[in-house]
Amino acid sequence: MAIAQSVLLCLAAAGIAAAQEPAPSPSLAQSRQVVQKVCGVCHTPESVITGGRTRAQWQETIDKMITAQGAKGTPEEFATVLDYLSSQYGPASSGSTPGGRGGRGRGAAPGGMLAGAGPNDKHVVDEAAADRGRKVWAAECIDCHGTYARGTDNGPNLVRSELVLHDRYADKIGPFLQTHKMQSGALGNTLTAAQIGDLAHFIHQRVYDTLRGSPIFVVHNLLTGDPQAGKAYFNGAGGCHNCHSPTGDLKGIASRFDPPALQARFLNPRPLGGRGGRGGRGAGTAESTSPGAKPVTLTVTPPGGPAVTGTPIVFDDFDVSVRDVNGEYHAWKRTPELKVVKNDPYAAHDELLTRYTDKNMHDILAYLVTLK
Amino acid sequence: MKLPGIIASLALLSAGLWGQTGLDSRKLLQPPIDTWPMYHGDYSGRRFSTLTTINSSNVQSLSLAWSYRTGVGGIKATPLEIDGVLYFSAPDHVWAVDARTGRELWHFAWQSNGGIHIGNRGVGVYGNWLYFETPDCNLVSLNLKDGKERWHKTNCDLDQFYYGSVAPLIIRNHVIAGVSGDDLDRPGYLSSYDPETGDLQWRWYTVPQKKGDPGSDTWPNEDAMRHGGGMTWQVPTYDPELNLLYVTTGNPQPVIAHKNRAGANLFTASLVALNPDTGKMAWYFQASPHDTHDWDATQVPVLIDGEINGQPRKLVALAARNGYFFLLDRTNGKNLVTSPFVPTNWAKGIDRNGTPIPDLAKMPQIDGALVSPNQGGATNWPPPTFSPQTGLFYVGASRAYSVYYIYDTDDNPQGWGGTDRGGANLGSMVQAIDYKTGKIRWSHPWESGGRSGLMSTAGNLVFTGDGSNNLVALDATTGAPLWHANLGASVGNGPITYQLDGAQYVVVAAGDALWAFVMPKR
Numbered sequence: 001m002a003i004a005q006s007v008l009l010c011l012a013a014a015g016i017a018a019a020q021e022p023a024p025s026p027s028l029a030q031s032r033q034v035v036q037k038v039c040g041v042c043h044t045p046e047s048v049i050t051g052g053r054t055r056a057q058w059q060e061t062i063d064k065m066i067t068a069q070g071a072k073g074t075p076e077e078f079a080t081v082l083d084y085l086s087s088q089y090g091p092a093s094s095g096s097t098p099g100g101r102g103g104r105g106r107g108a109a110p111g112g113m114l115a116g117a118g119p120n121d122k123h124v125v126d127e128a129a130a131d132r133g134r135k136v137w138a139a140e141c142i143d144c145h146g147t148y149a150r151g152t153d154n155g156p157n158l159v160r161s162e163l164v165l166h167d168r169y170a171d172k173i174g175p176f177l178q179t180h181k182m183q184s185g186a187l188g189n190t191l192t193a194a195q196i197g198d199l200a201h202f203i204h205q206r207v208y209d210t211l212r213g214s215p216i217f218v219v220h221n222l223l224t225g226d227p228q229a230g231k232a233y234f235n236g237a238g239g240c241h242n243c244h245s246p247t248g249d250l251k252g253i254a255s256r257f258d259p260p261a262l263q264a265r266f267l268n269p270r271p272l273g274g275r276g277g278r279g280g281r282g283a284g285t286a287e288s289t290s291p292g293a294k295p296v297t298l299t300v301t302p303p304g305g306p307a308v309t310g311t312p313i314v315f316d317d318f319d320v321s322v323r324d325v326n327g328e329y330h331a332w333k334r335t336p337e338l339k340v341v342k343n344d345p346y347a348a349h350d351e352l353l354t355r356y357t358d359k360n361m362h363d364i365l366a367y368l369v370t371l372k
Numbered sequence: 373m374k375l376p377g378i379i380a381s382l383a384l385l386s387a388g389l390w391g392q393t394g395l396d397s398r399k400l401l402q403p404p405i406d407t408w409p410m411y412h413g414d415y416s417g418r419r420f421s422t423l424t425t426i427n428s429s430n431v432q433s434l435s436l437a438w439s440y441r442t443g444v445g446g447i448k449a450t451p452l453e454i455d456g457v458l459y460f461s462a463p464d465h466v467w468a469v470d471a472r473t474g475r476e477l478w479h480f481a482w483q484s485n486g487g488i489h490i491g492n493r494g495v496g497v498y499g500n501w502l503y504f505e506t507p508d509c510n511l512v513s514l515n516l517k518d519g520k521e522r523w524h525k526t527n528c529d530l531d532q533f534y535y536g537s538v539a540p541l542i543i544r545n546h547v548i549a550g551v552s553g554d555d556l557d558r559p560g561y562l563s564s565y566d567p568e569t570g571d572l573q574w575r576w577y578t579v580p581q582k583k584g585d586p587g588s589d590t591w592p593n594e595d596a597m598r599h600g601g602g603m604t605w606q607v608p609t610y611d612p613e614l615n616l617l618y619v620t621t622g623n624p625q626p627v628i629a630h631k632n633r634a635g636a637n638l639f640t641a642s643l644v645a646l647n648p649d650t651g652k653m654a655w656y657f658q659a660s661p662h663d664t665h666d667w668d669a670t671q672v673p674v675l676i677d678g679e680i681n682g683q684p685r686k687l688v689a690l691a692a693r694n695g696y697f698f699l700l701d702r703t704n705g706k707n708l709v710t711s712p713f714v715p716t717n718w719a720k721g722i723d724r725n726g727t728p729i730p731d732l733a734k735m736p737q738i739d740g741a742l743v744s745p746n747q748g749g750a751t752n753w754p755p756p757t758f759s760p761q762t763g764l765f766y767v768g769a770s771r772a773y774s775v776y777y778i779y780d781t782d783d784n785p786q787g788w789g790g791t792d793r794g795g796a797n798l799g800s801m802v803q804a805i806d807y808k809t810g811k812i813r814w815s816h817p818w819e820s821g822g823r824s825g826l827m828s829t830a831g832n833l834v835f836t837g838d839g840s841n842n843l844v845a846l847d848a849t850t851g852a853p854l855w856h857a858n859l860g861a862s863v864g865n866g867p868i869t870y871q872l873d874g875a876q877y878v879v880v881a882a883g884d885a886l887w888a889f890v891m892p893k894r
Binding site: 116148315 | 484485486487488489507508529530531532533535553555556557595599715733737738739740741742744773775777778779780781782784786787788789790791793794795796798818819820838839840842844853856
């Protein structure tokens with residue numbers, strides 16, 4: 001602690017000196033070399049570039065590296081690291097988005113999920129360090145805490161551990177290990193600081209991998225249906241053959257879409273922007289994007305006037321407007337005399353949603369995937 | 373609610389404590405007329421105004437009074453209106469604007485340390501003090517006059533991925549604050565704080581914390597229950613006569629993959645009655661046992677003083693995200709009506725307690741289960757309204773299908789472990805439900821989707837938003853659309869109304885703007 005405090009004082013002093021009498025600042029390349037020397041002992045410096053932290057937050061991180069990880073360097077070197085990280089990876093930098101759900105705590109939230117879950121200063125996983133940590137895990141932790149750190153009869157679930165959630169770069173995990181036995185029987189203090197740091201990356205990776213958008217959030221095998229039953233439904237109760245043909249519009253469709261996309265498409269083939277799956281707002285889904293898809297149109301017939309058909313621009317209780325095939329815009333106030341007919345080429349698909357059993361759904365997919 | 377009795381019995385206790393400045397606590401026990409003093413307008417959650425200056429015969433001449441743009445994100449908050457000033461929030465921000473002119477009086481910005489910034493439902497006011505929650509887990513108290521911070525207290529642990537989005541509710545000397553967050557498997561709770569000091573008075577966990585606690589027999593083990601979710605995303609309602617707080621709770625955790633939480637998972641996805649002085653539970657009713665669809669039950673529990681079979685009854689109604697309308701006796705939680713307000717396909721029937729029985733086949737599957745409603749729900753957080761004049765409960769609803777998948781096949785899944793994808797919304801509408809039977813009296817479909825909060829008035833009107841960015845006034849009796857104004861963004865909150873200098877205002881949020889419409893004094 002005394003050492004750490006003196007280092008911090010030195011850091012502060014360095015800051016003051018720089019403010020009062022600007023020293024010749026090292027070039028970016030020189031600074032990068034210092035960062036490599038000081039930080040690269042335990043982790044690749046690249047792992048910090050997604051931080052997006054303020055100067056104070058970077059200083060806090062460096063403090064933790066010194067106190068919990070035993071990072072070593074001269075006061076001048078730490079000051080250079082602080083300057084470099086603050087200027088290159090501050091809040092305004094391109095890597096500044098706080099980690100989203102999943103995505104291992106860094107970068108923009110994947111899959112359109114909400115950014116900002118958890119604290120801004122959350123532990124950012126260094127993938128290479130986590131890979132090294134996996135080996136430590138296998139050697140010393142896995143027997144009690146399990147493959148996914150979710151615990152066993154012999155050890156607690158670390159994904160749900162408050163100590164882990166409060167940890168940053170082993171500042172809690174490190175001290176905890178000092179007095180706890182591992183599966184080899186040795187105390188955790190027999191691990192090197194670098195090993196403990198790697199282990200922390202691996203454990204945080206396990207936490208982030210439970211979040212939405214993480215790599216384990218993938219669809220598994222959807223092909224559980226009976227293709228013959230699907231074909232029969234296609235040509236029978238489903239009425240699909242009335243509009244579609246396996247040798248016509250659906251020829252080779254299974255080569256163009258994987259099973260999840262194919263399933264999404266036959267349930268709702270509307271183009272992007274059509275009524276999608278989210279309820280309230282009518283948003284479409286990327287999965288339902290379909291080049292050349294047929295548009296929903298309105299046919300509006302004013303009293304005595306010619307009918308106009310076009311894609312809806314405004315359609316509510318009070319107003320209706322469309323753009324016709326020539327690109328002309330037409331607008332009307334809605335009145336009882338104004339006839340509005342909606343032409344929805346996907347209405348049959350909507351109707352089927354209310355009729356499909358899950359078996360029908362699986363069978364149709366099993367059939368469609370045969371249309372290579 | 374029967375207000376004269378309530379005023380006599382309770383308002384006397386606290387009347388005059390704050391003099392003439394700030395919010396006179398008696399206003400909390402009166403119908404909202406010149407004031408909209410809390411999130412739901414009054415403790416009942418019915419969002420009904422007795423004002424008639426704007427009514428179904430003159431609403432055509434409702435005109436714009438002002439608009440105010442924050443320039444900061446979307447507004448989902450229901451503003452409070454106190455002494456001619458509106459107070460409202462967005463994540464990390466609170467504003468005070470003149471209720472007659474829209475002129476900004478002050479703006480408070482919080483320096484954030486993180487958390488999900490998806491929305492903030494609003495503020496609570498006690499005397500001269502304002503309270504709101506921040507995404508980074510703080511309960512902040514501001515001076516009502518100038519927006520200066522008085523104190524802030526930690527309401528949750530950001531490291532556990534909790535966050536703040538709910539509007540606090542003031543009951544006497546309690547600031548009731550919920551908690552949000554369903555990324556990790558953490559327990560939900562509701563807290564009560566001292567309005568002066570911010571000290572914690574009590575905390576009620578929505579899920580049992582140890583074996584033997586009430587509801588613990590509906591979980592397989594302590595680890596499951598202690599991490600079982602049940603966030604308190606909705607502002608509670610309150611009956612001063614019974615001194616009961618009505619709280620709705622969120623989905624259990626893990627959300628979709630559910631192998632490790634066999635059982636009904638009490639008290640998640642439930643409506644619970646608590647004593648606001650102690651946090652002790654009086655009764656519960658579970659809307660979705662063992663929820664696996666992220667439906668929760670955090671819709672507004674609306675208090676109705678009604679009549680069943682000729683007998684006056686104290687009732688509570690809930691139109692839940694799972695598609696069912698429930699009517700309960702709010703003295704004891706006994707179910708009187710369970711009826712779907714849109715068609716659904718996930719329940720096999722209704723048990724003798726009035727609870728839907730989940731169909732195991734419609735729980736998420738590895739190869740997918742086609743389920744209605746979808747994750748967005750048959751309805752969601754935007755507030756419904758109840759008009760004692762028409763006897764109708766109005767709710768924004770959708771009929772949508774999606775496919776629920778299990779992604780995490782582990783025996784001990786964590787977090788979500790799956791989701792829903794695809795499908796389609798077959799339509800969105802306002803459902804007007806006869807509270808006594810659950811039958812749909814009328815349904816007004818929206819041509820282009822839409823699902824906003826609602827407010828009803830004694831002027832035979834229901835205000836809400838459609839999918840074309842319109843604020844719409846419907847005839848409360850028939851559902852006929854009578855008036856609209858296009859706001860350029862969809863209505864993001866529940867509308868409010870108040871009367872100042874004889875003029876009745878309707879205020880609503882759309883995008884990052886507040887819009888005020890007015891009907892001058894007749």
